[in-house]
Amino acid sequence: METLLLAESTAESLKGVINALCEPAPFFIISCIALIVFLVGYRTFTRPAVALTIGAAFTLFYIISAFDPNFAAIIKKPDNVPITIMMFSVGFCTWVAFRQAAINDERMERGEPLIEAGSDDKVLVWPDLVYTELIALTLCTAVLIVWAILLRAPLEQPADPSVAPNPAKAPWYFLGLQELLVYFDPWIAGVLLPGLIIVGLIALPYIDRNPRGNGYYTFKERPFVISTFMFGWVILWVVLIVFGTFLRGPNWNFFGPYEFWDLHRLAALLNVNVADIFWVRWMGRGLPDDWMLRELPGVFLMGGYFFILPVLLAFTVLRKIYRQVGLIRYAIAVMLLLWMALVPIKMLARWTLDMHYFLAVTEYFFNI
Amino acid sequence: MGSYLPLVIVLAAGGVGTVVLVLFGGAILTWVREGQVWNSVFRHGIPRDRRTRAMAVLSNVFLHLHPVAVRKSGIRLSFTWCMGGLTFFLFLAEVVTGVLLMFYYRPVVEYAYVDIQNMRAKVISMGLMREIHRWGAHAMVISIWLHMLRVFLTGSYKPPREFNWTVGVILLVLTLLLSFTGYLLPWDQLAMWAITVGSNMARATPLLGHEGPLASFLKIDGVPLVHAGSDARFGLLAGTFVGPNALLRFYVLHCVFFPVIVSVLIAVHFWRIRKDGGISGPL
Structure with missing residues (x-):
């Protein structure tokens, strides 16, 4: 009995620590440090054993967290399910890319050919590509049908202009931008910055004049551009979406992942110019x-x-x-x-x- | 016993069918493929050798988006993640399920919500279509992001593919807009308030939104040109709030306007992949 109580109080204090770490400033800074550490040590962190350990630890942490009723309430919201999928798929894809980049960079140092080398080796589209596409199409359809059977899409109460939900949130993929509204006026957060993201992406190939790293995975040959892009994509887009969805509650106040969304929480506004x-x-x-x-x-x-x-x-x-x-x-x-x-x-x-x-x-x- | 009869018949028919297919499937296929009907549709023999396999791709309007042969390293799954292809498949799934949903849905405030409820309660397959349509839309947003990530990390936007990257960025924006306009159509609380929050941004547009910077300079004889009834948000919602006009407008944008543009740009995107030298690889 006593050990049970002890375990419970340990879990509670651990949740308190994680809640505190998930506050805006620590959460953001920890994410940035994690990204920098990953980019600096990408050859170590992408080794299958290391990556698998990190992935498994995060998955375990996520699953255990789901036992907390407040966290479960957030991640089980049907329209938040895609965010869980996004987090894991972004993590996995980043690993796949940087693993190949690490292998390629090591091969180039040793003067060996790239993974993608052998540009003269050609295969016929029928059957090599067409069959791959057919399998992908079938799997994609199967996954969609299973997903649709297991999880019903949300349909809340009928629209009512007189009853505003609190918090009122944009669709999840725009929540990073909605989070920016905390720090910038709407014309910057909602118009200028999204516009600059689009313009910046379009301008990218015309600004990046580095001829290397064209058509194969590498990090060593274009560290500046890749680091900047990963900062924008992982931190300013994905992390802010996670932030806006999981950690922003009523009145757009901050709530830790294991905290109850208290409608009456007060937040001091002491901002100065x-x-x-x-x-x-x-x-x-x-x-x-x-x-x-x-x-x-x-x-x-x-x-x-x-x-x-x-x-x-x-x-x-x-x-x-x-x-x-x-x-x-x-x-x-x-x-x-x-x-x-x-x-x-x-x-x-x-x-x-x-x-x-x-x-x-x-x-x-x-x-x- | 009587109630099991249909099941027995189905199982027996299935069993016999399987046996026939296993024993004579190859022969039947060959017979069909040698007949006049098959050869009028596909103007080549069975794709077994190099020539007929090349013909299979060349003489098919859909497959000829592909070249006849591709670089071996370019189609490895670990290189492309098939993310562009998946995005396209998901788009097709959205078109198919979306067209089916249009049979049962009226973009009118009085009916929109009830239509979706009825669809789920009375037409089971349509309920499933609705779930697939919604999850497919979310999946498409994720897959197009990951496709962009892959193209970026392999440096595939570099010359000669700069323009196709631009087309891709526009397709990414259009995908988000498609998802955003579709978000309103169920006409539930989630939909209405998400669109209210999202479209509120438009009134802060510089010059064009009545709460945006510089808009207050636009006036004639002291009468403001840009006000709540004439600004960018009004143009988006056809009103000053998310109401019946907004529902109709978003419906048309979602079902006709954006899909048509996206289809055209997808064609350009695929065509340019070929014209720019196929799937990227080391130069």
């Missing part, structure tokens, strides 16, 4: 009435970030890239990168400094 910090805290006076004067610190900050930093980077860290791609490509690439970097910067500033806006021209809906 750069202008507040500069004029009130540092200058010890009230905010100037003229918005141009008031926002001077913000203008300097954002102006420096978007217009002076690129020049400095061109002469220092990104010098090689600037030389490689030229002025126009560099200007476009660096703007996209700076906007991408602004997302985690703003998030961290919010969590550590309670930063509301760097630049707040509220008069014209222009706040960053």
Whole structure:
């Protein structure tokens, strides 16, 4: 009996620790560190034994977590099931890709041919490709039918404009963007950033002038581009979706994975602008009435970030890239990168400094 | 005994059929393939040697999207993950189930929700179609992301495939829009509020949304041009809230507008794979 109680209290305190680790700042920072550690040690982490251990440990953790009623309530919501599938498939596919990249990189170091080598070896489409496609089609159909039989798609109460659910959430694949609404105004989070993602993806092949790594898995030959992409894809897209779905409850407040979604939880809103910090805290006076004067610190900050930093980077860290791609490509690439970097910067500033806006021209809906 | 009779008949017929197929299946197939009917449809013999196998691909309007021969390393499952193909299969599954659903669904506020309930309660196969359609849509969103990941990590967007990557990005956006417009159609609480949250973004569009930056500058004689009844959100929802007009608009976008564009772009995407040198590989 006593050991049972002890086990239970240990489990509870462990849940408390995990709840605390899943708070926005630790969750985000741990994800970033995990990605960096993975990219640095990709050759070790993708070894089948190591990857299998990590995968099995995570799966076990996930299954045990499902015994918690609050966590189970979230992951069993029918429209959240795809997110579980997405997490595991993204993990698996990332392993498959980086495993081959590791093998290829080692082979290149030893001067051996790539996995994909032998470009002259051709096979006939009928039967080699057509049959593969047929098997894939059959499996895909079978999986869909089994999925549809086992799990009913959600159909909630009829639509009622007078009864708003709390929290009201967008479809799960847009929840990363909805999470950004916490940190940015709607025109940035909902219009500008999605637009920049699309533009950035389209621009990618025209900006990335590195001729190597075309048509085979590698990491060593294009570490910068792959690291940036993986940061954007895994952290800013997948992790934020998981965050928005699993950890955002009523009033869009944060809740740990094992916490009850309490409708009446209060969250303090103590956010301050750069202008507040500069004029009130540092200058010890009230905010100037003229918005141009008031926002001077913000203008300097954002102006420096978007217009002076690129020049400095061109002469220092990104010098090689600037030389490689030229002025126009560099200007476009660096703007996209700076906007991408602004997302985690703003998030961290919010969590550590309670930063509301760097630049707040509220008069014209222009706040960053 | 009487009630088991149909079962016995079915089992016996199945057994006899299996035996006949096992014993004479090859002969029957050969006989069919040598007949006039078969040869009028497929203008080549049984694909057994190099020539007829090449003909099987060349003379078929669907298969000729493929080249006759492909690089061996390019079609390894560990290289492509078959993710592009799966996305296409899922699109086809969505088209088939979607067309069937359209027989039973009316995009009108009074009927939409009830139609889905009835579909599930009264037409069992249609209930299943609805589940497949919804899960297939989610699966398609995931598979197209993973396809992009694969294409990125193999560097397959690099020259000469830059433009096809662009087409792919547009297809990715359209897939999300297809899923988003379909999300409203069940007309339940989940649907209505998800679309309300999603479409609220449009009113913050710079210049075009009434709560967006710079929109307040657009006025004639002090009368604002961009207001709640004329902005981007109004254009999306055909109203200032998610109501009957929005349902109809999303229905048309979901069932006609986006599928047609996606179909055309898929054709371009596949055609360009061939024109850009087939599945990518080391140069």
